[in-house]
Amino acid sequence: MDKEQYSTIEQEISPKPSIIKNVFKAFLTGGIICLIGQFIALFYITFFDFTERTASNPTVATMVFISMLLTGFGLYKKIGQFGGAGAAVPITGFGNAVVSSAIEHRTEGYVLGVGGNIFKLAGSVILWGVFSAFAVALIKTILVKLGVVSW
Amino acid sequence: MVIRKPILILLLAVLLAGCSRDDFRFQNDSDEAAAQTESIIRKDKRIKSAAVVLYEEKLLAGIRVETFSRYKKKKIASELKKKLEEQYPDMEVTVSADSKILYETNKLIDEGNKDKLGKEIDRLTSLLKEET
Numbered sequence: 001m002d003k004e005q006y007s008t009i010e011q012e013i014s015p016k017p018s019i020i021k022n023v024f025k026a027f028l029t030g031g032i033i034c035l036i037g038q039f040i041a042l043f044y045i046t047f048f049d050f051t052e053r054t055a056s057n058p059t060v061a062t063m064v065f066i067s068m069l070l071t072g073f074g075l076y077k078k079i080g081q082f083g084g085a086g087a088a089v090p091i092t093g094f095g096n097a098v099v100s101s102a103i104e105h106r107t108e109g110y111v112l113g114v115g116g117n118i119f120k121l122a123g124s125v126i127l128w129g130v131f132s133a134f135a136v137a138l139i140k141t142i143l144v145k146l147g148v149v150s151w
Numbered sequence: 152m153v154i155r156k157p158i159l160i161l162l163l164a165v166l167l168a169g170c171s172r173d174d175f176r177f178q179n180d181s182d183e184a185a186a187q188t189e190s191i192i193r194k195d196k197r198i199k200s201a202a203v204v205l206y207e208e209k210l211l212a213g214i215r216v217e218t219f220s221r222y223k224k225k226k227i228a229s230e231l232k233k234k235l236e237e238q239y240p241d242m243e244v245t246v247s248a249d250s251k252i253l254y255e256t257n258k259l260i261d262e263g264n265k266d267k268l269g270k271e272i273d274r275l276t277s278l279l280k281e282e283t
Contacts, residue, residue, distance in 0.1 A: 049274075051251040054281050 022084055029083025033090045037063050060091050067092035071099040097121040174200060178260045180268060181205040187238045188212070197227055202256035206268045210239060211275060212246045213253030224248035245276050252279070 001009075040062050044055040070076040076096050080087040087093060098118060105117040119126065143149050175193060179185035185205055192201050192214070200215040214231065216224045225248065232246040247253075255275055259268060 045251045046254065049278055051247075051278050051281065052249045054278075055251075 025082060026084045026086030029079060029086030030090055031086075033063075033087070033092055037090070063091050064095035067095035068099045071096045072103070076100075094122055094125060097125075176202045176257065176260050177205075178203070179205045180265055181207055181210075181242070183239055183242065188235060191234050191238065192231070195227070195231065197223075198231075200253065202253055202260060204256055204259055204268065204272065205242075206265075206272060208242055209269065209272045210235060210242045210244045211252070211256055211272045212244075213250075213256040214246065214248050215250065215253055216248055245272070245279065247279055249279065251275075 037059055041052075041055045041059040044050045044058050045052060048058075050058065067076055070079070076087070076092075077100075080096070088096075098121070101120045101122075102114050102118045105113040107113065108117075140149070144151060175189070177185050177189055183205060185203070188203055188205070188210070192198055192203065192212070197216050197220040198214050199217050201212060203210070203212045212231065212235070214228065216227050220227060228246045228248040232244055235244045235246065236242075252275055255271070259271055
């Protein structure tokens with residue numbers, strides 16, 4: 001069997017994912033997560049001294065915390081199975097990535113298992129965020145010192 | 152079947168939340184006339200809701216802009232601030248398109264407590280300066 005034969009057979013056998021249905025599910029799931037986030041932001045704006053701009057920090061923290069709890073109770077995986085990328089792309093997917101890898105390696109001990117693997121998935125996200133923030137701040141500082149832009 | 156009713160109620164709540172009141176409110180406790188503020192704000196078609204408090208030397212305006220103008224809400228607020236500063240050169244003008252300011256300013260007008268107005272305006276201005 002050559003390459004082309006194999007690929008035609010593979011095309012015939014493998015089930016067709018219904019892209020439109022999956023996209024709709026992801027849209028719905030991601031949208032509902034963001035709606036919940038919007039309500040939490042509104043809660044912080046209404047009852048605490050946060051403005052629309054500063055409320056984003058506690059909102060993100062709360063959403064991550066909620067998704068961590070849901071992951072621990074085994075509920076987030078059901079949301080992920082239904083919503084796919086809609087559950088993984090919002091910030092809640094980050095909390096899920098941290099806690100699920102911690103749960104996965106729990107049997108290997110707390111230090112080498114949990115500690116060594118907890119940031120296996122999310123570590124690259126944190127590193128990338130910190131590094132890109134550093135790079136952008138460096139560029140902006142240089143531009144400000146040169147007098148091109150102002151803070 | 153059981154879940155259909157709560158979903159319906161939730162959808163209705165979300166839809167009805169869009170029907171929040173959009174109006175223009177003004178409260179004047181200063182020596183200046185508030186009519187100019189009113190005409191400046193009402194003339195700007197991009198602003199769909201506003202709450203303005205004038206107290207002694209301070210002017211606090213919380214505005215809500217039309218949905219598709221939200222991308223430019225900072226610019227709209229600074230334009231309005233410039234216009235108001237021209238109108239009231241002696242006053243300390245604060246304009247914000249942040250919904251917190253609109254909410255709190257509406258609350259100040261509802262409460263009608265004039266003793267703490269100055270303090271509250273200072274507090275809200277300091278909230279806007281928060282950088283984190």
